[in-house]
Amino acid sequence: MLKSLRGQLLISHILPTLIIIPLMGIALVYFLENKLILPSLENQLTDDAVAIAKIARAQPKIFSDSNLAGALLKDMDLNTQTRVMLLNTDGVLLASSDPEDDYRLNQALNITGITDAQDKTISKQLDFSKGLHGEVVDVFAPVIDFENQLIGIVRVSFRYVTVADQLMEMRFLIVGILTFGILFGVILGTLLALNINQPISQVTQAVLGLARGTSSDSIPEEGPEEIQILQKAVNFLVARLHELRQNRQQLLANLVHELGRPLGGLHTGIQVLRRGAKDDPQILDEMLEGMEIETSILQRLLEDLSHLHDQVIGTRELNFQKVALSEWLPSTLISAEEAALRKNLKWMTNIPQELPEIDLDPQRMAQVIGNLLANAIKYTPRGGTVNVSAGERGEMIWIRVNDTGPGIPVDEQDMIFEPFYRGTQRQRIKQGMGLGLHIAKDYVTAHHGRIEVDSTPGSGSSFTIWLPTSVGFSDNLMDSHN
Numbered sequence: 052m053l054k055s056l057r058g059q060l061l062i063s064h065i066l067p068t069l070i071i072i073p074l075m076g077i078a079l080v081y082f083l084e085n086k087l088i089l090p091s092l093e094n095q096l097t098d099d100a101v102a103i104a105k106i107a108r109a110q111p112k113i114f115s116d117s118n119l120a121g122a123l124l125k126d127m128d129l130n131t132q133t134r135v136m137l138l139n140t141d142g143v144l145l146a147s148s149d150p151e152d153d154y155r156l157n158q159a160l161n162i163t164g165i166t167d168a169q170d171k172t173i174s175k176q177l178d179f180s181k182g183l184h185g186e187v188v189d190v191f192a193p194v195i196d197f198e199n200q201l202i203g204i205v206r207v208s209f210r211y212v213t214v215a216d217q218l219m220e221m222r223f224l225i226v227g228i229l230t231f232g233i234l235f236g237v238i239l240g241t242l243l244a245l246n247i248n249q250p251i252s253q254v255t256q257a258v259l260g261l262a263r264g265t266s267s268d269s270i271p272e273e274g275p276e277e278i279q280i281l282q283k284a285v286n287f288l289v290a291r292l293h294e295l296r297q298n299r300q301q302l303l304a305n306l307v308h309e310l311g312r313p314l315g316g317l318h319t320g321i322q323v324l325r326r327g328a329k330d331d332p333q334i335l336d337e338m339l340e341g342m343e344i345e346t347s348i349l350q351r352l353l354e355d356l357s358h359l360h361d362q363v364i365g366t367r368e369l370n371f372q373k374v375a376l377s378e379w380l381p382s383t384l385i386s387a388e389e390a391a392l393r394k395n396l397k398w399m400t401n402i403p404q405e406l407p408e409i410d411l412d413p414q415r416m417a418q419v420i421g422n423l424l425a426n427a428i429k430y431t432p433r434g435g436t437v438n439v440s441a442g443e444r445g446e447m448i449w450i451r452v453n454d455t456g457p458g459i460p461v462d463e464q465d466m467i468f469e470p471f472y473r474g475t476q477r478q479r480i481k482q483g484m485g486l487g488l489h490i491a492k493d494y495v496t497a498h499h500g501r502i503e504v505d506s507t508p509g510s511g512s513s514f515t516i517w518l519p520t521s522v523g524f525s526d527n528l529m530d531s532h533n
Contacts, residue, residue: 063244068236076229080222088221092209093175093188096133100173100192100207103127103135107194107203113146114139114194114203117156120146136160136206140169145203164191168204171195250278257285261292313345313352320345354418369412369497376406376441376448383417384439387424395433401440409448409520415494419502422487423452423514430456431511443520447500450516459506467504468492 106123107113113120120137124146129135135148142165144155167174168191176189194203253270269286272279320342324335380402391398420439427437435455442449459467468488495502499519506512 065237065240065244068233068240072229072233072236076225080225083221083225089188093190096188096190096207096209097173097175097192099133099135100190100205103207104192104194104205107137107205108196111196111202113137117145124148132209134208136208138165138204138206140201140203142169142204162189162191162206164189164206165204167191168193169201171201247278250282254278254281254285257289261285261288313349316345317342369415369494371410371412373408374411374413374416375408377402377404379413380406380420380439380441380450383413383420384424387421387428387437390425391428391437394428394431396428396431397434397436399436399438401438403442406441406443406448407520409518411498411518412494416498419491419494419516420450420452422491423516426487427452427454427456427512427514430454432456435511446520447517448520450518451513452515453511453513455511458508458510459504459512460508464504464506468502 106127110119110123113123114137124135124137127135127148129148133148134152136144136152137146138144138160141159142162143157143159144152146156147153164174164176171193173193174189174191188209190207192205192207193201194205196202250270250273257268257270269289270282272282272286320338323338381400384400388398424437424439431437431454436453437455438451438453440451440453468491492502495516495518501517503515503517504512505515
């Protein structure tokens with residue numbers, strides 16, 4: 052039982068109850084009996100003895116006549132549980148309120164407290180050694196006349212059997228209450244232990260499911276605060292695993308689609324060439340040009356997959372160099388300009404000659420701009436416009452790509468940089484693997500910059516890259532968290 056968490060929780064919750072409550076009960080009984088009930092009874096009997104002594108002092112003849120002493124006790128309204136004796140100065144019993152003492156009348160009693168009373172001192176005794184028929188509390192009060200002479204002794208006592216009955220009733224009551232408290236504590240401790248054990252068991256099963264690859268359901272976040280934090284962490288892992296599974300499925304679907312199209316084109320071109328098209332220089336040139344385009348698509352696809360792989364294992368590298376933007380940027384746009392013109396798009400550029408030199412990886416940043424331009428060209432209908440501009444603002448430079456395509460819905464603009472995400476608009480042809488913008492943002496972030504999108508459905512889109520003009524890079528490794 053102790054090997055399981057449930058057993059340890061049960062023991063930790065129940066054991067203190069089983070130990071503390073009985074000990075508290077014993078301490079409570081001891082305190083009530085010895086510090087409250089018996090001292091209170093002793094004080095009460097002392098007050099009774101002093102009161103009876105005052106009455107007896109007014110009738111001094113009772114200590115020389117046992118009949119008068121007996122008559123006095125009969126006239127008093129005494130508690131039936133209290134025994135009152137009247138003794139003369141020699142300790143001889145003259146009268147008693149208890150009929151069982153009749154056989155001892157006119158006999159001297161050998162009791163310790165009489166000696167103290169003969170010395171005119173009130174004597175109190177607690178005696179637990181006499182058994183049920185002995186006195187548990189005895190009070191001896193001297194009766195002193197108006198001339199300060201001892202004329203008799205009053206003994207007031209309470210039988211142990213009477214006190215024992217009262218104490219036993221109290222003990223039964225206390226034991227009953229403590230028993231109820233123990234049962235309630237055990238039940239409450241069990242419920243609390245199970246309340247902690249259940250969410251922990253759920254977390255354990257969820258983690259085992261994640262390890263085995265069989266669980267993809269989130270668990271309820273309940274229980275103590277620390278357990279809820281653990282549950283939130285597990286739910287985050289479950290959601291992340293579910294997202295990775297979806298991305299993997301999406302990646303495979305996109306990969307099949309994207310590989311199928313260029314491979315199909317290449318296969319068609321090869322068949323055409325085999326059927327004799329190679330003998331016609333014009334057809335041969337057109338087929339080779341088409342096959343070149345398809346291989347460039349495959350090359351870009353390979354680069355995207357390579358970037359995704361490097362991002363996962365954290366081994367991406369950047370080769371930062373001092374680059375003169377005014378010279379580098381126009382050369383980067385040549386292939387995109389040709390693609391735009393082939394689609395009958397209007398091509399515009401506005402690149403100032405005084406742009407500064409900045410630290411960047413020219414190959415990776417060319418890939419970023421190429422991805423933005425590829426999207427702009429792809430989604431802009433024939434006769435539309437693609438515009439590339441650049442400038443400097445403060446300690447930042449910006450490179451902007453505008454198009455007159457269908458635009459991007461507002462609710463999608465925060466998601467277009469996620470991997471494998473592709474727009475849902477009918478006007479936007481779902482081509483590509485959904486990695487271009489994700490890769491672009493990743494590389495821009497690695498350059499300590501940012502990328503912004505401004506788009507209105509039906510009015511085109513504008514993507515702006517912001518890069519710092521002066522950034523010192525200590526190494527060429529990209530942060531794996533970017």
